[in-house]
Amino acid sequence: MEGLVKLSFYCFTAASVAMFAASLAYIFHAVGRVRVERQVLATSTGETVTSTHASFDRGSESAGRWATMLTAFAAVLSFFSVVARIGATKRGPYSNMYEFSLAFVFAILVMYLIFERKYATRQLGAIVLPIASGMAIYIWSLPNSLRESTELIPALQNNLMMTAHVSAAIFAYATFAVSFAAAVLYLVQDRKNLSWLPKKEMLDDIGYRAVTIGFPLLALVLILGSVWAHDAWGSYWSWDPKETAALVTWLIYGIYLHTRTLRGWRGSPSAIVLLIGFAAVIFTYYGNYFFGGLHAYGGV
Amino acid sequence: MDEQLAPAAKRAARERNAFDMVVDRVWRFFCSTRVAVAEIAWVALLVLIGTLRQSSVPHWIGDNIPGTKGIVIRWLDWDVFHSFIFMISLAVLSVGIFIGGMLNRMPGMWQTIRNPTIRTTRGFLNGVTPAATVAAGTTPDGVIEAITAALKKKRYRVFTEKVGDATHLYADKNSLGQLGTYPFHLAMIIILAGGIVTAQWGFRELQFIVPEGGRLDVGHGTGLSVELVQFVDTYAQTGVPEDYRSDIVILKDGEPVKSGSITVNHPLSYENATVYQSSFGQAVQVRVTDANGNVILEDALPMMYQSLLNPDAPAARIDLLPVNASLVIIGPDSNPFNQPELDTLNVRSGEMWVQVRSNDLPAGTMPPAAIVAQGHAVTLDGVTVEFIREKRFSLMQVAYNPGIPIFIFGGIMLVAGLAAVFYFPLRRIRGIIEPAPDGGATGLIAPLAKRDWSGQQDFEHLMEQLKAEPAFTIEPKIGKDAEANSATPETDVSNDEGTA
Numbered sequence A: 001m002e003g004l005v006k007l008s009f010y011c012f013t014a015a016s017v018a019m020f021a022a023s024l025a026y027i028f029h030a031v032g033r034v035r036v037e038r039q040v041l042a043t044s045t046g047e048t049v050t051s052t053h054a055s056f057d058r059g060s061e062s063a064g065r066w067a068t069m070l071t072a073f074a075a076v077l078s079f080f081s082v083v084a085r086i087g088a089t090k091r092g093p094y095s096n097m098y099e100f101s102l103a104f105v106f107a108i109l110v111m112y113l114i115f116e117r118k119y120a121t122r123q124l125g126a127i128v129l130p131i132a133s134g135m136a137i138y139i140w141s142l143p144n145s146l147r148e149s150t151e152l153i154p155a156l157q158n159n160l161m162m163t164a165h166v167s168a169a170i171f172a173y174a175t176f177a178v179s180f181a182a183a184v185l186y187l188v189q190d191r192k193n194l195s196w197l198p199k200k201e202m203l204d205d206i207g208y209r210a211v212t213i214g215f216p217l218l219a220l221v222l223i224l225g226s227v228w229a230h231d232a233w234g235s236y237w238s239w240d241p242k243e244t245a246a247l248v249t250w251l252i253y254g255i256y257l258h259t260r261t262l263r264g265w266r267g268s269p270s271a272i273v274l275l276i277g278f279a280a281v282i283f284t285y286y287g288n289y290f291f292g293g294l295h296a297y298g299g300v
Numbered sequence B: 001m002d003e004q005l006a007p008a009a010k011r012a013a014r015e016r017n018a019f020d021m022v023v024d025r026v027w028r029f030f031c032s033t034r035v036a037v038a039e040i041a042w043v044a045l046l047v048l049i050g051t052l053r054q055s056s057v058p059h060w061i062g063d064n065i066p067g068t069k070g071i072v073i074r075w076l077d078w079d080v081f082h083s084f085i086f087m088i089s090l091a092v093l094s095v096g097i098f099i100g101g102m103l104n105r106m107p108g109m110w111q112t113i114r115n116p117t118i119r120t121t122r123g124f125l126n127g128v129t130p131a132a133t134v135a136a137g138t139t140p141d142g143v144i145e146a147i148t149a150a151l152k153k154k155r156y157r158v159f160t161e162k163v164g165d166a167t168h169l170y171a172d173k174n175s176l177g178q179l180g181t182y183p184f185h186l187a188m189i190i191i192l193a194g195g196i197v198t199a200q201w202g203f204r205e206l207q208f209i210v211p212e213g214g215r216l217d218v219g220h221g222t223g224l225s226v227e228l229v230q231f232v233d234t235y236a237q238t239g240v241p242e243d244y245r246s247d248i249v250i251l252k253d254g255e256p257v258k259s260g261s262i263t264v265n266h267p268l269s270y271e272n273a274t275v276y277q278s279s280f281g282q283a284v285q286v287r288v289t290d291a292n293g294n295v296i297l298e299d300a301l302p303m304m305y306q307s308l309l310n311p312d313a314p315a316a317r318i319d320l321l322p323v324n325a326s327l328v329i330i331g332p333d334s335n336p337f338n339q340p341e342l343d344t345l346n347v348r349s350g351e352m353w354v355q356v357r358s359n360d361l362p363a364g365t366m367p368p369a370a371i372v373a374q375g376h377a378v379t380l381d382g383v384t385v386e387f388i389r390e391k392r393f394s395l396m397q398v399a400y401n402p403g404i405p406i407f408i409f410g411g412i413m414l415v416a417g418l419a420a421v422f423y424f425p426l427r428r429i430r431g432i433i434e435p436a437p438d439g440g441a442t443g444l445i446a447p448l449a450k451r452d453w454s455g456q457q458d459f460e461h462l463m464e465q466l467k468a469e470p471a472f473t474i475e476p477k478i479g480k481d482a483e484a485n486s487a488t489p490e491t492d493v494s495n496d497e498g499t500a
C-alpha cells in the first residue's frame, strides 16, 4: 500500500473505534436510568408489605456530551480518511464499495451532527451511530484487495459527473438514516411517551426535515446518473436494477410526503413508511450483491 | 309539441346530470391524495417487481418456498417495464399528477398568495398554542403599525382589516415558495414525455459491431454509415483496460462527412446520430471459397461468441448460404489459468480452430475441423477457409436520443421546484388587536402551524425577537399545554392551512 492509502486506512481505523465508543455512550445516554425502589410498609395489624416500583430517569448528560465529542472526532477522522483516499486515487470515492462506504460513514456522521445541533437532542445518536458502526463493520469485512487503490474501467472515468452523482447519493442515504432514527424513536414515543426522550412532535419534524433534504438529493442522484449514463452509453434510462431500486426508494419517500399530510396517516403510519423507505435504501445500497447489471463492475 | 318536448328536455337534463356526476367523480378520484398514495405505491410495486426480476431473488424464492416455481417462471418471463399494465399505470399517474397535484390546488394556492383571508375569530386564536398576547399603552392603530413594521423587517407581508373597532391581522412569508410544487409535479410528466419522445422518434443500436477496416450502415433512414479505421487499447499492469478508443469515419450516402476518435464517455455525433464506444473484442479476417474457386465470403468476423468446446476462448460463427453450411472459428484460450481442463482444442497463439458444418450432415456426425495458422488455408468438405489475419472489432452503440434535452430540462425543474417548496416553507400568522378597557391596546396573535413543529418553533423565535420592540410588549401565552394546538377543531379559518 502506498502512503496515502495507508493514512486513509489508519484514519478509518481510529474513526471506527470512536464510532463504537460513541454508539455505547449514546445508548447509555438515551436509555436513561432505571431506578428500582423497594419500600417496606408496616400495616396497622403489624404485618409488613413490600412494594417495588421502577422509575425511569433522564440518561446521563455527561455520557451524552462524550458521545457528541466522540462522534465529532469520528467525523473529522473519516473526513481525513476520505480526503487521503481521494489524494491517493486522484478521483472521487466511487471506484468500489470500500471507498464508497468510507464516504458514506463520513456523510452519516456529518448529517447526524447537523441534526443533533439543530434540534438540541442527542437521543437519535443511539440509533444513527450504531448504523454508522454497522457500516464500519461492513467495511472491515470487505476483502483487503479493495483497500488498494485500483485502476478504473473507462466507463467510470468521467470524474465530475460521477463525483457529483456519488456525493449526492451518500448524503441522501445519510439523511434517510437520520429520518429512520427519528421514525423509530417516534414509534417508541407513540406507545410509551417517555418523559426523557424528545417529544413526538419534534421527532415527526426531524423525520420530515431529513426527508426534505434526502428526497431532492435522491432525485439529483437519479438525474445525474441518467445524464452520465447518456454520455457513456447513449441511453439515459435503461431500467438497470440499481437505477430502478433507487427509483423505488424515491417513490417510497414520495409516498411518505403525501401520507404525512393525510388525516389518519399522520404520525405512526407515516413513521412506518419511513422505516420501509430506509429498508429500500439498504436494499439499493447493497443491490450489487443481488444484481448483475451495469453497476456491478465497481468491485464486489 | 310542448308535451313531446318536455320529456326529451327532462331526459337531456337528467343525462347531463349523470354526465356531470361522472365527471365530478372522476375529478375527485384524481384529486384524492389517498388515491395518489395508492397510485404511487402501485407504480413502485411494479418497478420493484421488474427490478427484482433481474436479481437472484426470484430464483431464491423458487428454490426455497414450495409451490412458487410456477409464479417465479412467469415472473422471470414478464418484461414489466415494457408491459401494457405499466404504461397504463404511468398514464394514470400522470393524469393524477396533473389534476390532483396541480390543477386542483391552483385556486386555493392562488388565494393564499393574492387574496388571503384576513379575518379570523377570537375562538380560533384562543385555541391555538403557541400564541402570544400583545399589550401597549398606545391606540390599536399604533400597535398595528409597530407590529407591521417589525414583521416586515422579518420579510413578512402584512394585511389588516378593520372589523368593528378590532383590527384583524394576517401576515405571511414565503407565500411564493409553495408554487414550486408546479414545476416539481409537472417535471415528472415532462420526464415521462421525454421517455416517450425517445421511444417514438429515437433509435438505439446496441450491437453496432465493426471490425477494423470494416464499415456498417446505421439505418433508421439516416443514410449514415460508420467505418472503423483502427482500434487502439492500452492496459494497466493489472490487466484492466486503462483506455480504448476507436478512430472512426462517419459517412453520409457513402461520402465521408466526419472523422474522429471515440472513447467511453466521449462519443461522436453527426446530424441525429451519436456513436458511442462500448466494448471491443477480437475479429478474424477470412476468405472462404467453394469447390469451384468462387469466393463466397471475404470479411472480418467478430469473435463475440462463446463455444461449448472452450468457454474461455472467443468464437465466431457465420452461415455460408451458397454451400448450405455454417462456419465456426474458435481462437486460443484467452484465460489459460481458468479451468485449464476445459481447453481441449489446444489452439496456440497465431492459430485458429476452423470447422465447417454442413446442414446436410446426419445428426451425430462430427463435422470436419482443423487448426490453421495465420496466412494459411484449409479445405474442409470442399470449402476452403483461409485465415488471413487477426484483427480487432469495436463494439459501438449508435443512438439518436431526442428526449435528452427534455429530460435534462425536466430534471432541473424537478429539483428546483422541490427546493422552493421545501426550503422556502410558508409561514403564516393571524391576530386580532383591539382597544383595551384601560385605554391602551390588547391583542392575541398566533401562527397557522398546526402539526408543524418547525413552524411553531419559528413563531416562538419571532416572538422572542419582537420582544425587543419598544412600541408594545409581547408575551407568550401561557396556561395551555402544547397539545392544545393539535386538539383544536378545524374551524373555517384554520381550513386554509391546507391549500387543497
Ligand code: HEM
Residues within 6 Å of the ligand: A250, A251, A253, A254, A255, A257, A258, A261, B030, B031, B032, B033, B035, B036, B037, B039, B040, B093, B095, B096, B097, B098, B099, B100, B101, B102, B105, B180, B181, B182, B184, B185, B188, B421, B498, B499, B500
Ligand atoms: C396521482 C398523482 C399525485 C397527486 C394527486 C398528488 C397530489 C399532491 C398534493 C395534493 C400535494 C400537497 C400536499 C399538501 O401539502 O397538502 C402533494 C405534494 C407533494 N407531492 Fe404529490 N401528487 C401526486 C404524485 C406525486 C408523485 C408521483 C410524487 C413523487 C414521488 C409526488 C411528490 C410530492 C411531493 C414531494 C410533495 C410535497 C411538496 C409539495 O407540496 O409539492 N407527488 N402532491
